[in-house]
Amino acid sequence: MTTINNSCTWLHFPSRSIAKPKLHATDADRKEIYSSGEGILDMDVTLICTAAFQTKEDETRALRRAAGLEKMPKRDPKTPLSELDKNDERHPQNGGEVVICDGCKERERKRYDRKKKKSPEDERFIKYENDRVIMINEKEYKKFQPIARTERHYSPNALSIDFALRIACYCRHQEDKSPQGFRIIFTFRDSSTHEVLGQNISNVIHITDDHKNKDLVICPNRPVTLP
DSSP states (O other), X not given: OBOSSSOEEEXXXXXXXXXXXXXXXXXXXXXXXXXXXXXXXXXEEEEEEGGGOSSHHHHHHHHHHHTTSSOOOBOOTTSOGGGSOTTOTTSGGGTOBOXXXXXXXXXXXXHHHTOOSOOTTHHHHHHTTTTTTEEEOSOSEEEOEEOOTTOTTSOTTOEEOOOOEEEOSOGGGTOSSSOOOEEXXXXXXXXXXXXXXXXXXXXXXXXXXXXXXXXXXXXXXXXXXXX
């Protein structure tokens, strides 16, 4: 990730996408980070069906929606996908944001219910279950790291960060015909001004239940450039 300066020290992952209650930041964590004076970059993630990226205009519209410049159509979790008209703009094949299906949500809920010891963070975790189609298995705040000097194709100001991510719903649960896969839009904002600083779109990601797609490259091997 290339920035105009090295003022960003922390990356803040979206609370709704944190994979486990214990990974959510506590009030004490936030107070310590925000009082340090170190720069914070907010990251948001938006899951879109590849079928909705047929033209350059489709891609531009999806990016604008993810940035909040246009309204993002999104299915109400109480409305089953099967009840949506195929031409409805909220349908994921038409560019609507992917919402976890009831079956996969129930599977994730059972996985959570196997946890014996509950924590104060559980209430917030449960609140986001309809929004957690992308799950990030990292603490809510993570520090950037400098890039090795041997990586000459990056600028001197470049920083890097690694994180584990999982998509909790199968492609075939969102598309009625041969699934074309998902793509993730990453949107980065200045934490203090909420200004959008940059966006990037992942490669196509196929999530199947045949256990054949073990090695997935989530992001193309190129830097995210922030102005």
